[in-house]
C-alpha cells in the first residue's frame with residue numbers, strides 16, 4: 449500500500465497544458481512555454497526534468513512517420529474475481545479507458561524506429577497506474593512471441609506501479625508469464641531492449657522489465673520493487689536521498705545507461721543495430737530474412753518444458769548441482 453502512496457505523491461506533476469501561458473516546471477519552477485516543452489519531448493528546457501508521458505505520445509516520439517501498426521488492441525480484460533473496492537473493477541476499467549483513450553495499460557505492435565524494424569510494447573502509467581493485469585501480460589507475451597517467430601527485436605517501454613490489485617493472484621502470475629516470454633526471446637536469439645520510465649516499480653521491475661539484453665532508464669526515473677517508506681520501516685535504516693533513482697540504479701549496476709528522452713530514439717536504433725550484428729538497415733533486413741525461423745519458438749518452448757519436467761523430478765538435496773537451494777530456503 450505504501451508503494452501506492454509514494455507513487456501518488458509523485459503523480460502531482462501538472463501536465464503541460466494544451467496551450468497558453470502559465471506552465472512552470474514542477475522541479476525547477478521556471479516558467480516555460482508549453483509549446484517549447486512539447487517540442488522538447490515533454491522535458492523541461494531549463495533543468496531537464498522529464499515529465500511523464502502516455503503510451504501514444506511515447507510511440508509518436510519513438511517511431512518513424514507512419515511506422516507503428518498496433519496489434520492485439522481487441523484483447524479485453526475480464527473480471528474473473530468480481531472484484532469490488534470503492535467501485536467495481538469494470539467501472540475502474542471504464543474510467544481508465546475514458547481517461548487515456550486506451551483499452552489497457554499497454555499498447556503493442558510492430559514498429560520502425562529510425563529505420564530499424566522491431567516489435568514495440570509501451571506501457572501507460574495513466575491507465576490504472578500502469579498495473580500489470582492479465583491483458584498486459586498476454587500482450588507482452590504475444591509481442592515476445594511475434595519477435596521470436598518473426599526474428600524481430602523487442603523494445604519495451606515500462607512504467608508501472610506493479611501488480612493490478614483487482615486481479616489478485618492472476619496479476620501476480622503475469623510476472624512468471626512475462627519472465628517466460630523473455631526466455632522465449634532469448635531462445636530465439638533476438639534482442640530485447642527495455643526502457644524504464646518514471647515510475648517503474650513492483651511486479652514489472654521484478655519481472656520482464658529488468659531481464660532485457662540492454663536495460664536503460666530515463667533521467668530521474670524512480671525504479672524499485674518496494675517504495676522507500678516500506679523499506680525504511682522494514683529495515684529500520686535511513687535510506688539515501690537518491691534511493692531508487694535511475695542514476696543510483698546505474699551506479700549500482702542495475703542499469704546499462706541513463707538516456708535522456710531527446711536521445712532515446714537514436715540510441716534505441718543504435719542498440720538494436722549493434723545487437724543484430726551491425727550494418728546498414730538493408731543488411732540487417734537481409735540477414736533477418738535469412739535467419740527467420742517460425743519453428744524457433746515452438747522448439748524453444750519444447751526444450752524448456754522438457755528441462756522443467758526433468759527439474760521437477762530431481763530431488764532437492766546435497767549432491768545435486770543446485771544443492772544449495774533447499775526447500776528450507778523458501779520457508780524462512
Ligand SMILES: [Zn+2]
Pocket residue numbers: 473474475476477478492493494495496497
Ligand atoms: Zn525544470
